[in-house]
Every structure is written in structure tokens, then in C-alpha cells.
Amino acid sequence: MNLLQSFKMAVATIRINKVRSFLTMLGIIIGVTSVIGLVSVMQGYNADITQYYEKMGVNKISVSLTMYNFSDSVKMYDKLYEYVNKDLSGLASGVSPAMKTSGTIQYGSGTIEDTSTVYLGNEQFSLCNNYDLKEGRDISYMDVQSANHVCVIGSYIVQELFGYKNPIGETIYFNSLPLKVVGVYYQKDGTTESSMDDAIVMPYTLNKEVLGTVAVSAYTVKSVDATSMTALYTKLNAFLDAKIDDTMGKFKLTNENTEMEASDDETASLSLVLGAVASIALLVGGIGIMNIMLVTVTERTREIGIRKAIGATRKAIITQFLIESGMLSALGGIIGIIFGFIITLIVGKAMYDMILLPMAWITCASFAFSIAIGIGFGLYPAIKASGLQPVVALRAD
Amino acid sequence: MLIRVKDVYKIYNEGHENEVRALDGVSLNIDYGEYVAIIGSSGSGKSTFMNILGCLDVPTRGEYFLEDVNVKELTDADLSRIRSLKVGFIFQGYNLISTLNAYENIELPLIYQNIPAHKRRDAVFEALERVGLKERYLHFPSQLSGGQQQRIAIARAIATRAPIMMADEPTGALDSKTGIQIMETLEELNKSGSTIILITHDNGIAAKAKRVVRLSDGHIISDSRGETAV
Ligand SMILES: Nc1ncnc2c1ncn2[C@@H]1O[C@H](COP(=O)(O)OP(=O)(O)OP(=O)(O)O)[C@@H](O)[C@H]1O
Numbered sequence: 001m002n003l004l005q006s007f008k009m010a011v012a013t014i015r016i017n018k019v020r021s022f023l024t025m026l027g028i029i030i031g032v033t034s035v036i037g038l039v040s041v042m043q044g045y046n047a048d049i050t051q052y053y054e055k056m057g058v059n060k061i062s063v064s065l066t067m068y069n070f071s072d073s074v075k076m077y078d079k080l081y082e083y084v085n086k087d088l089s090g091l092a093s094g095v096s097p098a099m100k101t102s103g104t105i106q107y108g109s110g111t112i113e114d115t116s117t118v119y120l121g122n123e124q125f126s127l128c129n130n131y132d133l134k135e136g137r138d139i140s141y142m143d144v145q146s147a148n149h150v151c152v153i154g155s156y157i158v159q160e161l162f163g164y165k166n167p168i169g170e171t172i173y174f175n176s177l178p179l180k181v182v183g184v185y186y187q188k189d190g191t192t193e194s195s196m197d198d199a200i201v202m203p204y205t206l207n208k209e210v211l212g213t214v215a216v217s218a219y220t221v222k223s224v225d226a227t228s229m230t231a232l233y234t235k236l237n238a239f240l241d242a243k244i245d246d247t248m249g250k251f252k253l254t255n256e257n258t259e260m261e262a263s264d265d266e267t268a269s270l271s272l273v274l275g276a277v278a279s280i281a282l283l284v285g286g287i288g289i290m291n292i293m294l295v296t297v298t299e300r301t302r303e304i305g306i307r308k309a310i311g312a313t314r315k316a317i318i319t320q321f322l323i324e325s326g327m328l329s330a331l332g333g334i335i336g337i338i339f340g341f342i343i344t345l346i347v348g349k350a351m352y353d354m355i356l357l358p359m360a361w362i363t364c365a366s367f368a369f370s371i372a373i374g375i376g377f378g379l380y381p382a383i384k385a386s387g388l389q390p391v392v393a394l395r396a397d
Numbered sequence: 398m399l400i401r402v403k404d405v406y407k408i409y410n411e412g413h414e415n416e417v418r419a420l421d422g423v424s425l426n427i428d429y430g431e432y433v434a435i436i437g438s439s440g441s442g443k444s445t446f447m448n449i450l451g452c453l454d455v456p457t458r459g460e461y462f463l464e465d466v467n468v469k470e471l472t473d474a475d476l477s478r479i480r481s482l483k484v485g486f487i488f489q490g491y492n493l494i495s496t497l498n499a500y501e502n503i504e505l506p507l508i509y510q511n512i513p514a515h516k517r518r519d520a521v522f523e524a525l526e527r528v529g530l531k532e533r534y535l536h537f538p539s540q541l542s543g544g545q546q547q548r549i550a551i552a553r554a555i556a557t558r559a560p561i562m563m564a565d566e567p568t569g570a571l572d573s574k575t576g577i578q579i580m581e582t583l584e585e586l587n588k589s590g591s592t593i594i595l596i597t598h599d600n601g602i603a604a605k606a607k608r609v610v611r612l613s614d615g616h617i618i619s620d621s622r623g624e625t626a627v
């Protein structure tokens with residue numbers, strides 16, 4: 001009795017009892033589908049967040065600064081600006097203030113209430129935050145120095161306030177502060193309300209008029225690449241530590257890449273937990289297989305008796321039943337994987353608008369797990385079948 | 398000696414009110430190449446005896462030596478090997494597997510004997526030819542008449558080329574012509590060296606055997622050879 005024969009026999013029995021075989025597999029199908037589906041949704045969420053961080057701009061260090069004296073705060077800008085752009089030119093590509101606020105933006109008869117983010121930056125703001133200029137010009141060094149009433153606007157603002165009209169040279173009002181639009185950024189976040197395209201940027205030197213203070217309380221420093229982040233962080237930390245003592249104020253540095261990685265780790269462990277929960281469904285599917293296999297053994301007592309009478313060994317009977325349950329669960333696993341792929345594609349499209357596919361490891365793992373379950377839960381019925389006394393089994397009907 | 402049965406009992410529900418002494422102290426020797434008919438009325442213990450001889454069942458008491466080995470001392474795997482290689486069964490109730498067609502039913506014991514596929518094919522068709530059902534090889538048991546099922550069951554036993562053939566009422570479901578054909582097949586097998594143990598309640602059938610053992614209520618009441626057997 002070789003394995004090939006056992007496989008042929010198993011295929012034959014599964015085919016004869018198509019409906020029952022399908023019902024038996026159902027538990028495994030649902031289990032595998034939900035494991036793959038859940039883990040993939042988490043993976044989509046993760047990719048979504050990563051994408052968000054990438055749009056925001058990666059390789060950034062945020063600096064938050066609290067100075068007790070306004071003039072110290074203003075002087076600190078010049079020091080930091082010079083340090084980053086001269087001494088750190090190999091590590092950093094730019095630095096910009098990063099204060100933000102919100103309010104009403106108005107042009108002609110159109111207004112946008114409170115959804116927009118209003119940034120106060122310098123001529124390196126767009127570089128630091130991944131905005132690309134589409135038309136007009138960016139905030140210039142001169143604009144910053146002279147505190148010009150100018151701004152660059154995001155694509156959502158253009159769409160909402162100007163429609164097809166050219167916004168360059170027009171004047172918009174931020175909480176009644178007039179600002180001349182000098183440039184427009186490319187869309188980068190879907191041109192929707194509250195997105196990164198719902199934003200305007202003006203020289204930070206307007207902060208007295210906008211925020212009522214001359215203090216510069218937040219900066220973004222952009223690193224040249226990911227590998228320079230640690231060195232940049234250390235340098236900045238040392239620099240600020242030397243310049244700011246406890247009597248003047250305090251500062252805090254945040255590596256934004258680490259934030260992103262932490263959120264990656266968080267979703268990874270969350271998806272593991274969800275995967276584990278879903279595998280309980282798989283386990284239940286396994287119990288379903290055991291149940292059906294036990295019924296099968298009872299139903300086929302006579303067949304087992306005949307097989308034993310004409311020479312089947314215990315091993316042959318066990319092999320036959322194990323292959324049968326293993327094949328049922330493998331088949332269920334394959335169908336579950338197909339459904340898992342479909343669900344993942346649908347969810348990816350609907351929730352995150354991306355082509356999402358289950359990861360290879362979760363596909364392989366759930367397939368292996370379903371086979372293991374089929375064999376594991378098939379073992380008891382198989383052993384039970386093989387232990388039947390031939391004469392007793394033959395008398396059964 | 399091929400078969401040596403010493404004072405064998407098979408008692409069902411011993412000590413209870415519904416106790417049945419299916420075999421009540423049976424002793425019998427059968428040598429290689431013999432053709433033995435076991436005859437007796439219904440319920441006399443014939444099938445029970447055959448099950449024990451074929452290692453499908455174990456006696457309640459007593460010893461059974463097959464080729465001088467006490468079967469009590471054999472493992473489950475040994476018993477499977479005996480059933481596979483030494484004994485060909487023709488059961489009273491055909492015992493075909495309903496989900497397999499005629500060909501597959503006959504092939505099954507050969508699979509358990511680990512015979513390669515092409516040799517199995519030849520053996521199956523040869524056996525089908527012998528029982529005259531070659532053209533029915535794709536039919537399932539439910540698509541065959543009782544007599545045809547019986548003949549497939551006989552073909553299954555013949556195909557194994559086992560040295561011992563045990564047939565429990567093999568002609569019970571057959572008309573006299575097919576019955577005679579089957580009896581001729583058994584005789585041929587015996588001539589080519591097989592040991593035949595034939596169970597029947599029909600004196601006419603038993604007369605074909607060289608030796609007749611008569612069972613009654615679990616006892617052997619006569620054991621005779623030659624022309625005077627019946
Ligand atoms: N599992 C069992 N439990 C109880 N009694 C049994 C069992 N199997 C057989 N018997 C009894 O043992 C006796 C012998 O049965 P057996 O089947 O050997 O008869 P038989 O000679 O083959 O009869 P037949 O010619 O009708 O086939 C019968 O009385 C039967 O009722």
C-alpha cells in the first residue's frame with residue numbers, strides 16, 4: 001500500500017461526498033479567510049500610515065523650543081538657521097519654523113472655515129515638509145526678512161476658493177489678515193478637506209500678527225537621508241544643549257522616523273494578535289473536521305472491516321483516513337486563501353484605495369496551519385478506525 | 398500441518414442469559430492442499446469457524462495454529478499480513494465496497510499486497526474472466542445483480558492467489574449453471590495447490606469436496622473423506 005494509492009482513494013471519497021466534503025471544509029475556509037483578511041487589513045492600515053508619513057516627509061527631526069525671553073527666542077532662530085545651513089550642511093538639507101494654526105480663509109465671496117492648516121515657515125518650509133511648487137514662486141528669503149504679506153497655497157484651497165481662476169497675484173484673507181498668493185503647491189494628499197492639500201504657508205515673521213508673539217516655538221530640521229538621522233540628532237542636541245541653559249528655557253527633540261517605526265511595530269503586533277484571534281476560527285474548523293471524520297468512521301465501519309479482512313494493516317487504514325482529513329483541510333485552506341485574496345483586494349481598494357495583497361508569510365502559515373489541523377484532528381478518528389476488529393466491523397451495517 | 402485447531406470455543410455473552418456457544422470445543426486439522434467442506438444447518442457455527450480460521454476473529458478459549466504458529470502470539474500487523482497474503486475470503490454477504498467499482502474492488506487486496514499497478518491489472522482481468530464478468534468491470538456493486546456481486550467477490554479472492562481459499566456459501570446466490578462454473582473454478586484452484594475450505598449447507602455442493610466436516614450446534618459431529626463423505 002503506497003502513498004499514491006492512499007491519495008487516489010482519498011480523492012475518490014472526497015469526490016463521492018462533494019457536499020459533505022465542502023461542509024467539512026467550511027470551518028477551515030472561514031478560518032483561513034478571516035486570518036488572511038484580518039492580517040491584511042492591518043497590513044493595509046500599516047501601509048496607509050507609512051504612506052501618510054511619507055507624504056508628510058520622512059527624515060525629519062522636530063524641535064520644540066520654549067524660551068522665557070522673546071528676544072532669546074528670536075535670536076535662537078538665527079543661530080539655529082546658521083548652524084544647520086553652514087555647519088551641518090553635510091547632514092541636514094534645511095530647517096524651517098513649524099508653527100501652525102487654523103482659522104477662516106476667505107477670498108471674494110468664498111470662505112473655508114477652520115479646516116485648513118496654516119503654517120508659519122521660511123523659504124525652506126516646502127523642502128522640509130515635502131511640498132512641491134506647481135506655479136508661481138515659493139516663500140523667499142526676502143519675504144521672511146521683510147515679513148511680507150504673501151502665502152503659498154495648497155491644491156484644496158485653490159479648488160475651493162478659485163476654481164479655474166488663476167490664484168497667483170490674488171489676495172486672500174486669513175482671519176482678516178491680507179495675504180498675496182505668490183505660489184501654488186502640487187496636490188499630494190488627494191485635494192480633500194483637512195488633508196495636507198488644505199494648507200497655506202506664510203513667512204513665520206508674520207507670527208506677531210497671526211499668533212500674537214514673536215517667539216519661534218517649533219522647528220523642523222530635514223536630514224539629507226535616513227542614515228544621517230542619528231548623527232544629525234546628536235549634533236542638534238549638543239548644539240541646543242550648549243546654547244540653552246536652564247535659566248533661558250528648554251527644548252525637546254523628536255526623531256520623526258522613530259515615531260513612524262514605533263507605529264509600524266504597534267500595528268505589526270496588533271496584526272499578530274488579530275491573527276491569533278482569527279486562528280481560533282481555524283481551530284474550530286479543525287474540530288468540525290474531527291466531528292465529520294468520526295461520523296465517517298462510524299458510517300464506514302463495514303468498509304473498514306472489509307479492508308482489514310482483505311489485508312489492510314492498521315497503518316494503511318490510519319494513512320487512508322489521515323490523508324483524507326489532511327486533503328480536506330488542505331483544500332479548505334486553498335479555498336480560504338483564494339477568498340482571503342479576494343477580501344484583501346476588496347478591502348484594500350475600499351478602505352485604503354491601494355492594491356493590497358496578503359503577505360507571503362501569512363498565506364503560507366495559514367495553509368500549513370490548516371493542513372496541520374486536518375492531520376491533528378484527523379488522528380483520533382483514524383486511530384479509532386484502524387483499531388476496529390475485522391469481524392466486528394464486518395457485522396456492522 | 399497447515400491448520401491445527403485445538404479445543405476451540407467461541408462463546409458470545411458468556412455467563413449471561415443470552416449466552417451463545419457458537420463453537421463448543423472444536424478440534425480439527427487441515428493439511429496443505431486439502432479441499433474441505435464444512436457443512437451444517439443455519440446457526441451451527443460455520444461462519445464463526447471460518448472467521449477464526451481466517452484470523453478475522455479470535456477464539457474465546459482454545460488454540461489455533463496456522464502453519465504451526467499460535468495466532469494468539471501474532472501482532473496485529475502479522476495478522477494483517479496473513480489475511481493479505483495467505484487467505485482469500487469469499488464472504489457469505491459478498492462484502493464488496495459500495496463506493497468502488499468491480500475493478501477497484503478486485504484490485505484492492507492486491508494494493509494491500511503491494512503488487513505493482515501493471516501486474517494488478519492483469520490479475521484483475523484474469524479473475525474477471527474466470528467469473529465471466531469481464532465486461533462489467535466498471536459497474537458499481539449497486540449496479541450488479543446479487544449473483545454478479547457474488548462473482549465479483551469470488552474474483553476478488555481468486556485474484557489474490559492466496560494459498561488458502563475460504564468460501565462461505567459461494568454459490569448461495571447463483572443459479573445452478575453459474576454455481577457449477579464457480580465450483581469448477583474452486584476445483585481448479587485446488588488442483589493447482591490451493592487449500593480450499595468451503596462452507597455450505599448444501600449436501601450436493603459438499604459432495605465435490607474430498608473431505609466433509611459436519612458441524613452441529615458448535616460441535617463437529619462427523620469428519621469423513623472420500624466418496625463416502627456425504
Ligand atoms: N456477535 C454475535 N453475538 C451473539 N451471537 C452471535 C454473534 N455472532 C454469531 N452469533 C450466534 O452464533 C451462532 C453461529 O453463527 P454463525 O454465523 O457461525 O452460523 P452459520 O452456521 O454461519 O449460519 P448460516 O448458515 O445461517 O450462515 C448463531 O446462533 C448466531 O446467532
Ligand SMILES: [Mg+2]
Binds near residue numbers: 443444445489
Ligand atoms: Mg454463515
